[in-house]
Amino acid sequence: MSDEQILERLKAILFDAFEISPERVVPQAKLFDELDLDSIDAVDLAIKLQEMTGKRIKPEDFKTVRSVDDVVSTVKQLMAA
Structure with a gap:
């Protein structure tokens, strides 16, 4: 999934x-x-992202997320793992 696709899904969420x-x-x-x-x-957002990716987001991984771009990067990392 590209950054743009992740961003579009995030907008919908x-x-x-x-x-x-x-x-x-x-x-x-x-x-x-x-x-x-x-x-x-x-x-709630972390839970929605887990549903989207099918992978669990560790709370410590999500603590550094501050911007929309950080969310996109986190989702990308999850999907690559």
Whole structure:
């Protein structure tokens, strides 16, 4: 799956789960500052990403995720493993 495909899936997840408009979901957008996610939302997002990839995300791996681009990179790493 390419970065662009992951980003498109992520846009859909963020819209469906948190009602964040897809236009706001750009690679440099900060999850907490710009997209208004909180720590509980981050857990929900991690669960959605696990469903998408079929692989478990370790909490320590997700703690460093701050931007949309970080999420894309994390998903890519999971899918490559």
